[in-house]
Amino acid sequence: MPADATPDLYADPLAFGQRMQILRTRRGMSRPVVAGLLGKSPSWVKQIERGEIGMPKLPTVLRIAELLRVRNLSDLTGDQSAPVDLFIGPGHPRLPEVRDAVNALTLNTVRQAPSAEHIAARLATAWAARHRAARHREVLGELLPGLIRDAQLTVRQADTAAERRAGQAVLSEVYSLAQFFLAYQPDSALLWRVAERGTVAAQESEDPHAIGVAAWLACEAHRDAGHFEAAEAVAQEALGFLADRRAEDPKVLAIAGALEAGAGFTAARRGEAGAAWGWWDRAQVAAQALPVGYYDPITSFSTAIMGAHAVTVAVELRAGGESVRQAAASDATTIPSRPRRARHRIEEARAYQLDGQAETALATLERAYEAAPETIRYNGFARRIVLEETESRIPAHRQRAAVLAEQLGMLAA
Structure with a gap:
């Protein structure tokens, strides 16, 4: 070499x-x-x-x-004798079914495709079901194979350019839904393939909201992979595209706000405090401009989520005291989505552990588990805290962490 x-x-x-x-x-x-x-x-x-x-x-x-x-x-x-997955969770039992649906070509299907409006109605039901469910991956794993195949067929059988664009818009959103199921599962190649297909479908649709959602999810994937520059570039380009359109539709404004919040997370993970809080401020302006009570079904962007976003920014900056102050100021009970509420609890737990409050961190993870077990099972930050506390010098902490580790499937052979 x-x-x-x-x-x-x-x-x-x-x-x-x-x-x-x-x-x-x-x-x-x-x-x-x-x-x-x-x-x-x-x-x-x-x-x-x-x-x-x-x-x-x-x-x-x-x-x-x-x-x-x-x-x-x-x-x-470098120790290969006892590998420990941190940011890749267990494979869900329904993963093979979803993978097969993604890989299918639907070339020889003779049945009549459903309309784009029909797919959109099923998508709305699926998003609502995801937010209500504690075991949301199970819900999505059951719904996605049919949605993916039907949405692909809708695009294939479109007769006019307008019908094809409408079909591409709903297909892009189906792929977006699939990314929530596939995230942190042991098939990263499938996740990236779905993300790329969703981006292409969104661009073909020419729909600003679909394009914004695809960009937001691409930013999330790039950040999780450590591709910070790519995440920043995609966010900036998408926000530029949406700049003249965000006032036209609350959905477009919400996705622009979500992109700004995500850019703040990326800056925070790079240790750029000024940029991170600057992006948060911009996202806060977007949230306050939304209609009262608006809650985006895809990104969860809303006024209710901004406190949670502030916790994440502070935690990513490793500011223990500030992250705890932000956690105290936020109110998780205002977040209507069970998986998003569980994720916020995990961020609060990170804050408490950063501040040296290990017992409170474990208690907060227990609350995350109560809200949505399938969120915490796949979350690398939660798994890291639990693993660390199983080595605590305090017996009560070790015992509490061991119970959580068993619940999360971390003790399986």
């Missing part, structure tokens, strides 16, 4: 520090940024990466893994 080539995490016996440096560089994060987000000095990061300091203890390793969005802990530690 050439001397200037990047070592392969999977082929070379690399030390912890080397792995950390490779993963940090791939994320485009400088040592000072990583140090600041870890509460360490840049010299400490440099010493770790050079091997002058050995691998830190588990809590610090887990926080590094979270910061660098390490999918499997062995990618960072």
